Amino acid sequence: MKNSTIIRLSVFVLIIFSTALNCSRAGNSSIVHINTGSNKQASCTPGNLIFDRFLALFESMAEAQTTGEGGEPPTGITSYDLKVSGPGMGTMNEVYPGDTETITLEVPAGSTRLFELTAKRAEGNYRGSAKCDLRAGEEVTVSITMKSVGLGYTVTYYGNNNTGGEVPIDANAYNNGDTVTVLGYSGNLVIPGITFIGWDTQADGKGTTYIPGQTFTMGSADVSLYAKWFTWSVFGSANNTVKALAVDGSCNLYVGGYFTIAGGSTLNYIAKWDGTSWSALGTGMGAAVYALEVDGSGNLYAGGSFTTAGGATANRIAKWDGSSWSALGTGMGAAVYALAVDGSDNLYAGGSFTTAGGSTASCIAKWDGSSWSALGSGISNASGPANVFALAVDGSGNLYAGGSFPTAGGTTANHIAKWNGSTWSALGSGMDDEVYALAADSSGNLYAGGYFISAGGTAASCIAKWDGSSWSALGSGMYGTNDYWVNALAVDGSGNLYAGGSFTTAGGTAANGIAKWDGSSWTALGSDLNSEGEVCALTVDGYGNLFAGGAFSVTVGGGGNASNIAEFGTRVTSY
Known part of the structure; x- marks a missing residue:
């Protein structure tokens, strides 16, 4: 009316x-x-x-x-x-x-x-x-x-201290409920050395972020959109490789790997960064952490090669409830490389193990909060060892596993497979080589990264997308001077995909081990990471800030340097 x-x-x-x-x-x-x-x-x-x-x-x-x-x-x-x-x-x-x-x-x-x-x-x-x-x-x-005339609201764009270019002008007036299409920045809105990634409803980048072309529904007030600028920043070094990252609902960052010192403090293979300082999680682990995951209640799960957590027995997997570590049953018989949590807070673990909680579970198992169970006959390789290196859960609750294996549930799958809750199935003809990373977006697409050069029989250098029925390449993919691969993937709230690994180009563009895919093309994230390094882990927090871990050094102009961990995040310009 x-x-x-x-x-x-x-x-x-x-x-x-x-x-x-x-x-x-x-x-x-x-x-x-x-x-x-x-x-x-x-x-x-x-x-x-x-x-x-x-x-x-x-x-x-x-x-x-x-x-x-x-x-x-x-x-x-x-x-x-x-x-x-x-x-x-x-x-x-x-x-x-x-x-x-x-x-x-x-x-x-x-x-x-x-x-x-x-x-x-x-x-x-x-x-x-x-x-x-x-x-x-x-x-x-x-x-x-x-x-x-009548109820009308405007959208106004601000450069947020840009040093060049002009902000777009939206001359429309919108009514409550109208669809607004976010404008671009004409390619000329710049701050030297800083990357424009979109627009945000707050000047500090902690509001709602939109990318050009995205739409939103107008409410009952005028809207201000501020340019969101990202750059690399450092907050301490780890003394060895970082293999895993996870963020909780309060934007605390958890870091796991081979390190024993982070930010100058002894932390034993796992640590927390709260945005201001580093802290230990109890006495840490007895050996390396390869995977981290946070459930809906804020519990942190860690998987790796360790057999103790917080000084108590915990075979390759453990839970941190915010104050202490606890084992998950009797744990796994061998290393855990990947973790994922579904919408019901079931925890999935993948690795090289053949038992979970004392029962047979070939490379993959589910923890329901009280006990472990196998997923069918699991992941296997009749001619040698099998490994699950990556797990992801989509919005429908399907579980995807990637790694080094030819079969899943007795079905030929070639390094990647889907578990729908009762059976395993292949994703086309799979990959020609190992899968190291998986990520699902909100549209139901699955992204896979690894050591492969083809997906579903189609050329795809180290990275590919599964849309539910077929595989497709993401541009020309990743390349390097010698060997090259993708270790880590992460999707932000705007649908951008980030890939990290060992490569020097992405889509033909120079990119030192990390790059962003916006749905149509690849872009580098600055040039601060050294070209000889390797990115092993990625995660995105609730504000869209990207964290990278691995074996690399990073030098930020005027802002210091660090090893093995860094943040590509909001450059605050207005407060």
């Missing part, structure tokens, strides 16, 4: 103001009356411009159209915002109380001025503009245009 009224009002007011202009001339003095049909008028003269409740005219007509009654404007006006611009004067903004009857401005004869008046009200804004071209002795031209 409300939307149909808004549309009718827009048409009505536009017709009134495009047809009801009265122009007259008297000697060397020019005057124009804008006849509104409601016994009110605004006048332009060479000496002044009088807005006789200019906005109230719009409102009274709107009221008459919606209620059938004329004369009384809608209530709730809090103020009038008047913007005046023209040659030689720049732009002037004035705010007047909602009960202002007359606004008088001096306008030099022969000048051109553009007046834009907005009535601020709790439910929305009315907007209109009048352009008066004033020249003594000539007939005066007056045009009235409406940007919005």
